[in-house]
Amino acid sequence: MKLSFRPYTVELKHVFTIATNSRTSTPVMLTEIEHDGIKGYGEASMPPYLGESHESVASFLSEVDLKQFNDPFEMEKILKYVDSIAEGNTAAKAAVDIALHDLVGKLLNNSWYKIWGYDRTNTPSTSYTIGIDTEKMVRKKVMEAGEYKILKVKLGRDNDKEMIETIRSVTDKPLFVDANQGWKVKEDALEMIHWLYERGVELVEQPMPKEMIDETAWLTERSPIPTIADEFMQRLDDVIRAHGVYSGINIKLMKCTGMREAHKMLTLARSLKMKVMLGCMTETSCAISAASQLAPQVDWADLDGNLLISNDPFEGTKIVDGKIILTDNPGIGLEN
Ligand code: MG
Numbered sequence: 001m002k003l004s005f006r007p008y009t010v011e012l013k014h015v016f017t018i019a020t021n022s023r024t025s026t027p028v029m030l031t032e033i034e035h036d037g038i039k040g041y042g043e044a045s046m047p048p049y050l051g052e053s054h055e056s057v058a059s060f061l062s063e064v065d066l067k068q069f070n071d072p073f074e075m076e077k078i079l080k081y082v083d084s085i086a087e088g089n090t091a092a093k094a095a096v097d098i099a100l101h102d103l104v105g106k107l108l109n110n111s112w113y114k115i116w117g118y119d120r121t122n123t124p125s126t127s128y129t130i131g132i133d134t135e136k137m138v139r140k141k142v143m144e145a146g147e148y149k150i151l152k153v154k155l156g157r158d159n160d161k162e163m164i165e166t167i168r169s170v171t172d173k174p175l176f177v178d179a180n181q182g183w184k185v186k187e188d189a190l191e192m193i194h195w196l197y198e199r200g201v202e203l204v205e206q207p208m209p210k211e212m213i214d215e216t217a218w219l220t221e222r223s224p225i226p227t228i229a230d231e232f233m234q235r236l237d238d239v240i241r242a243h244g245v246y247s248g249i250n251i252k253l254m255k256c257t258g259m260r261e262a263h264k265m266l267t268l269a270r271s272l273k274m275k276v277m278l279g280c281m282t283e284t285s286c287a288i289s290a291a292s293q294l295a296p297q298v299d300w301a302d303l304d305g306n307l308l309i310s311n312d313p314f315e316g317t318k319i320v321d322g323k324i325i326l327t328d329n330p331g332i333g334l335e336n
Contacts, residue, residue: 001066001103003096005031007054010045010282010309014131014141023048026282029057029092030313033099035072040103041314041334042290044095045254045283045305052091060085060092072104079260090234090257097258098290098332105331111293112259112333113326118296123324126303127152127176130167132159138166149322150174150202152302156182160192164199176300178205181231186215190222197224203300205250205277206230217245226275236261239268248275248299253291254283259332266297280305289316290332295324 008028015024031042046052063085069078082096105112113120128148130141132155145151151171153163156179167175177196183189189207196204203226208216210232220227226247233242234255242249249269251262269276277300278291288306295301301324306312315335318325327333 001033001035001069001072003031003033003061003064003066003099005029005058005061005095007058008284008313010284011311012282012308013310014133014137014308027054028283029054029061029095030284030286031061031095031099033066033072033096033103035103035107038103038106040099040101040106040331041286042095042097042099042102043284043286044091045281045287046091047281050091050254050281052089056089057092057095060089061095064096072100072107075100075104075260079258083257091254094253094256094258094287097260098253098287101259101290102331102334109330111326111328111330112290113293113296116263116293116297118294120296120326122296123292123326124295124298124301125149125322126301126319126324128304128307128322129154129178129302132157132163135162135166138163139170142167142170147319147322148173148304150176150300152176152178152304154178154180156180161195164196164201168199172200175199175201176203176205176302177201178230179207181206181209183207184209184212186212186219189219193219193223193225201225203228203248203277206232213245220245220247223247228275228277230279236264236268239265239272239274243272243274246274248277250277250279250302251294251298252279252281253287254281259290259293262291262294266294270297275299277302279303282308284309284312285314285316286332286334289314289327289334292317292324292326293332295326
């Protein structure tokens with residue numbers, strides 16, 4: 001097998017602001033694994049706050065020697081080797097994992113949701129993210145999101161109630177809230193959650209800093225809506241750490257090293273009776289289509305990363321009337 005990669009930059013349609021930063025583009029790395037004339041496609045997305053970059057991913061991928069493997073179906077062995085090359089580098093690892101899944105799915109002439117035995121009619125609607133912005137821009141973004149059934153609102157700054165009131169002045173759609181660790185006092189967070197619940201908010205992602213474990217467990221016990229771990233979560237072991245602290249977990253391919261580990265996390269969380277959300281970074285339809293193969297098994301999906309960009313080089317999973325529609329294409333479901 002042969003791995004190749006090239007840097008790409010996805011351009012955002014709007015400046016994107018969350019509690020900790022703003023940006024207009026995101027660096028990604030596009031990968032290919034070729035075997036017997038068949039190509040699998042993958043991607044790493046590197047939002048700057050997660051610490052990976054074009055340079056770090058290129059350097060990691062240069063270390064990956066897939067020529068030593070002749071059988072792409074030895075996925076456990078191959079991906080264990082990739083994981084052992086260096087600590088961290090989870091997006092770089094995901095770029096190999098996704099390309100390998102695409103290749104193996106193509107060799108089987110089946111898409112991964114089918115290989116996993118999922119029913120594609122069970123995919124949830126995706127939420128569409130509204131970043132922190134001025135009142136006028138927030139109204140504009142909500143109007144543009146007409147097709148989407150659920151809006152995700154980024155909170156955790158000093159204008160949280162104004163953001164919600166602005167959105168509520170133009171729509172009564174269900175809302176997800178992502179505080180991105182922005183609330184520091186548990187009693188205040190609980191009061192805020194009750195206020196949000198009364199305004200049709202259905203879940204809250206990462207309400208408090210990830211280190212505040214006891215406070216978050218206290219909050220989850222009293223919260224009228226599910227609390228979802230995001231910044232707290234990376235890989236399989238974190239599912240155990242989140243159990244009893246949060247109501248559910250957010251799984252993101254770029255943080256958990258890809259589809260194979262994501263599938264294990266989903267299975268483990270389900271057996272622990274935890275809720276599961278599927279998330280993403282700003283990324284192309286390549287990584288979004290890969291993540292969407294798991295969508296039939298999750299409670300909520302926040303797979304809007306490709307909808308927020310203006311230069312998507314791929315076509316794959318579509319959103320029709322707000323709902324995730326998986327294609328019949330083999331592998332991760334891309335059009336070739
Ligand atoms: Mg989040």
